[in-house]
Amino acid sequence: MSSHYEAPIRKPLIIGDKNFHDVTVDVARPVEGRANKQWWIAFSIALAAFLWGVGCISYTVATGIGTWGLNKTIGWAWDITNFVWWVGIGHAGTLISAVLLLFRQKWRMAINRSAEAMTIFSVVQAGLFPVFHMGRPWLGYWVLPIPNQFGSLWVNFNSPLLWDVFAISTYLSVSLVFWWTGLLPDFAMLRDRAFTPFTKRVYSILSFGWSGRAKDWQRFEEVSLVLAGLATPLVLSVHTIVSFDFATSVIPGWHTTILPPYFVAGAIFSGFAMVNTLLIIMRKVSNLEAYITIQHIELMNIIIMITGSIVGIAYITELFIAWYSGVEYEQYAFLNRATGPYWWSYWLMMTCNVISPQVMWFKKIRTSIMASFIISIVVNVGMWFERFVIIVTSLHRDYLPSSWTMFQPTFVDAGFYIGTIGFFFVLFLLYSRTFPVIAQAEVKSIMKSSSETYKKLREQHGHDNHSHSEHNH
């Protein structure tokens, strides 16, 4: 990687008077301590929501999809909206761990672990929808091309829904491996610090006997780089394939070529917003403000601003091309979005996704924790509505006016969604108490170049920007 020399203009990424040992202690503290009352309250709420969701899923499977608000015109609504929303949220994790690694962004090191956890937990939520929106989920295994006794009856590889199966399952597996590889040195750290035989045993198993030899580190870095190189096209292709579910169709409002990159941009947008939401809370409750600094939040806000602008451009492009195409169905689809019965969801989406990130141009707002937190939630509301608008408004009014209808969700639709939110937080809360939430090994690797301590030392020794500081430490 790059040298230890760093331009003095760069602000420190680890603030406070931290040394290597402090990093270890700070990261291990939430794992080694006991959960407080707030954690238990939050966990109970999440668990209750999760169980409620389990109930709704069971009810759906036992009774039938008719318990949902779908109708003959609108065969996809909350199920696929939530699926795409969760997949989208998951993308920021890979973005942070893979793309920011390829771009050598050192600030990613404090946030990548939690972002990847978020990826995995949200992909798990997403994965529930394709299964349980099936009319016969017990035949779900038929989507797999396995030799069978029906004369080897196979799947048709032409369907984007089948591509989804491969995309999501590959994505989950690769993300999991990528995440776990990065965890090895950190689990080893917890193993070496463990004071009860039980935790010692657990972290010994989890850390796969990591001993941190030079050769191990060398391979470790290579593997990380290769996985980052693979995860980047993967993350693009996964959400692209999800977008193909719509874009390959002939439905006005769905069939548009910009969907692949625009879905990906939207995924980064909503994913980063979710990371921001979670980390703003986490840095506070786990006392990690020295590592997840205001600069981290500002940088995430900038990414939200950039991707929000890209999404905005895509909206305008779609509107323009709908007019330009001269196809009246296409024109009507967009007119219907803006002025039809779901106008409120369209304008809510526009406000949340196009206008709200633009306030990040003001430094005062993007460096305010409160403002960032609010906007990060607003963005996720907006992105939920984006998927809702794309799916429902395109379906409820298309070619034949005799098929026009409306969509009204039932409590089962909502219950399933609430259940996945609960499940997500159950997993995330458990994670935050048992896993090292900051990749301490990586953070230690930028200690000398980017921590406040070392930056001060450099200044004192008079190493201005014309010297090689790495030789002097």
Add this chain to the structure above:
Amino acid sequence: MYTFSSRLKTFSFILMILGVLGIGYSFFTAPKTVEDVEKILAAESHHDGHSGHDAAHHDAANNASKDAHVHTTQDVHSNDAQQKDAVDHAIHDEQDQGENADRHITGTPGRDSLATPAANEADTPGNAQQLPAGKSDIATANNQDAASAHHVQDHHSASEAGHAAHGAEAHDAHKEHQEHLEHVLHQLQNKPWAAVYVAAIFFMLISLGALAFYAIQYAAQSGWSPILFRVMEGITSYLLPGSILFFILLVLGVLHVHHLFIWMDPEVVKEDALIQGKSGYLNGTFFLIRAVIFLGGWNLYRYYSRKNSLANDEASDITLYKKNFKMSATFLVFFIVTESIMSWDWIMSVDPHWYSTLFGWYVFASFFVSGITAIAMITLYLKGKGYLEYVNTSHIHDLAKFMFGISIFWTYLWFSQFMLMWYADIPEEVTYFVTRIEEYNLPFFGMLAMNFIFPVLILLNTDFKRLSWIVVMAGIVILCGHYIDFFNMIMPATVGDQWFIGAGEIGAVMFFLGLFIFVVFSALAKAPLMVKHNPYLEESKHFHY
């Protein structure tokens, strides 16, 4: 300081002179009259046509069912297919063309189509074999037909169903023949202009791609690239002359000197309801106003960022750097908007019936990777001459990674656009790719090999990305590939199946390449090749990866 070597300067002049000769030759030899075209076609038939006609021919039944489908599902274009008998030109099979269903329903006379070129080839023995009786050429892109629509008067009311019935309708053979000759005449007259246009836009966009890369480096506070800033500034110096020449080409289009944009032709618009619907956007005045804003905005950023960059060499604080940082961020916002619109205006509108929402970003990826490739190649040239002391293989490695990554990104966008249209197969938009696959088969798929397969295979290896000759070789292939990409975007709509890469095309590339080299290296010689006082300069000097 770099001094422009006299050898390179001479080389650039030779390129320009040869280029002008090639361009002049192609204008000189372009047919002036219908009689010329007749001679050309007659001569061609003795050589068994040319590659454009190897395209697959679809049988009429297929076509008919396709048409039926169109009418039931879409308010799209129907085509009256025309077919000619190999001997007496008597049988006409109509090719449907660009009406919407409303017009059919109301019985408004549809705009008639023209004989497709391939159908006409049938009057020559050589092609007759390729086009057996009872077969007709598939309906080709709307734009092509529209390109000469104004020479054609309506013969039919296209309002009735049962298009097969039209096939039997007899036409005045001579008149049909004349129409076809005029169609080919216009394509051949477009050819030298299109050649110049493709080369002009390609080189201008290379320097715009480098400018976008430069702005991103500033805005991202990149630590590796400041020692390459002067190289990038050199490349972007071509933006001004490039955009002036390009703007002149646009003005000439609006003045009807050339006919690359058929929507600029009032005769065509009169006949074409679809273009009429777009005339609020596609009209000469607004088109030129937009061009002035886009080109003006880009050049202003380029001018002031260069000015600040030069002034910053003497600066004692980082005020100018901060100014450039803010300007770059603002430029990038302006750029993302104008780039999309620019691609609709200057490229997509040559096919005024076709549209794609992805198009702007696809064009961006194409010239962005070309711009980065140009930076890498010029850096390597200067380094080879011993000018860039601090540039090491790590910098080259990074540039090569960008070439590699953006090449994949380009392919991703290419595939997304192509696959989605191929998959949905909606006639009004798929014609775009049908023409290209049938008439531009080799360039269309060849560019994929050049822009994707080759760079990906060769630049995957870390060691290779540090070898100058590998990067240069990959760079040449990428640049040629993206030239062909632009060729594929412009040519099918303007010259149709009359394309070939001859004196005009090669001459235009040589001329603009010569000009590019001359302008860029003159600019490189005007300032020290390394910036001073950039806050990230030290990082960049000591950059190792």
